[in-house]
Amino acid sequence: MLIKPDPTTPEGEAVLDLADLMDGLQADTGEWPGADTVDILEGWLSRFTFAVSQTLTSQVTGRAWVLDQWDRHSNEVTLWSDEASALASLAREVRSSWDDVAGTDGVPYRPPSDDRTAVDLYYGAQEDPEGYSLYPASISRCVRTPRSLSLSDDEACAEANSSAVFHPMEDPDDEGLPCIEIAGILVFAYLDSDKEAVRVSVHLDTTDEQLVRADSAVPMQVEIEDTTVFTNLTSLPAPAPRTGPTGWKTSLKRLARRTTTTTGSADRGVDPHPINTNI
Template sequence: MITPDPATPEGAAVIDLHDKMQGLEDLTGEWPGADTVDIIGRWFEGFDFTRPPAPACWVTGSAWVLRCQDRHEDTVTLWADEATALASLARDVRSNWDNVSDADGIPDFPPADDRTAVDLYYGPRDSREEEDYWLYAQDITTLAPPAPHAYRFPAAEVCAWINSAARFHPASCPDSASLPCIEVGGVLVFAYLDPDAKAVQISVDLDTTAGQLRRSDATVPLLIQIGNSTVFSAPAGPVPASTQPRRLRRWLRHIPWMRW
């Protein structure tokens, strides 16, 4: 059974046609031929069959775009995060501080704080005439590969049931090599402090993913977000055993509930 998605133009059009035909049946008790042809004819006029459908895209991550403009040039650079982009802009600002140091309210030397230095150098946006900058996040997209035939992600009620059955597996004890993990639909998501990397590490293991979440080619659709930013979105598959980090697989073997 296919459920039209009202959030898409195609789904909204199908729902609109259903409502019109239902209204006709409620009025006449049937679908009179002439009226049906008129309704469907007008419905088809809302479609454009002269152009190929736009290819589907999926988000693979995001980048911070820094655009700087002055009288001589207009440059655009990409950065992994906002802080790094702002630090780069602040370095340029400090190297050109003589351009603004004699203005009212501007100190002789640039502030140590990057944001403060940039704001003082450029001033209010509505008063920027010769120099300006824009810094914003932008999704990185690529064409999506065709979905394997006949695959459908579980319906909302099935997802709710799977989510309600999620389990948390804490590390067994501080002296153990096990790791804290949440298990949802057979997907294992490890979140832990890695003393070697000196970072909070997030690891996803798909080896035990439930069958209804796998496509016919054994791939699993994934969407990973940090805060409000999508850092990965793709029909990704399980990592082959030969390429998994040895340390991660060694830790997995120490988890008592895992079966190998």
């Protein structure tokens, strides 16, 4: 099957230009001399780029606290989910070596109960090269442009599920709330002291357009335990009958089944009761 270049595209226009150049060479010389052909191809190929193009977006997926400890013999770096945990670990080591500094430079003979105070007193009495640093660092990843996303495609759904990101609160003073982000959908789950309840809130303003139906809704089903409390699907599946033994083993099995199920979203811009559900 012969391919006909399309002159309306840059590639097709370039192929037709090359054909004209080679026809002109044939008309002038009666052949395609090697040196002249190489010169023509060199100029023609310079119009193209053959670099592999990948659209990569840097995405911050979380934060870790980096604890760097060093002394005369070693340098150890560990990662912690929060500052308090890193300080608690460091304070435990400091208290185990407290006899090395007790009674010197105003250091009390017994280590303080406050972790930060104990760490500051211990390292303040130490001479170089022993020390530590503790600082927060973002955890990032490079996200490639996603392929076509369809709720009817098992592989595409699995790929989206594996790319879900958890956004935790950085500390108790953080004004944000813990949130899971998947395909642009934000699902918040948190404890609300005002309502004295566990609250779940779904935000759909940034949902991937490929998940939005023609009626501007996002297919969604919300379940609590084995009960469907909201759905905007065409048909509501019958709840599974409760059979067999109950207890913590059964609860774990149900949890495992639910984590393999892709959950959609409700009408965008609409805040129905189950979208902000107290459970």
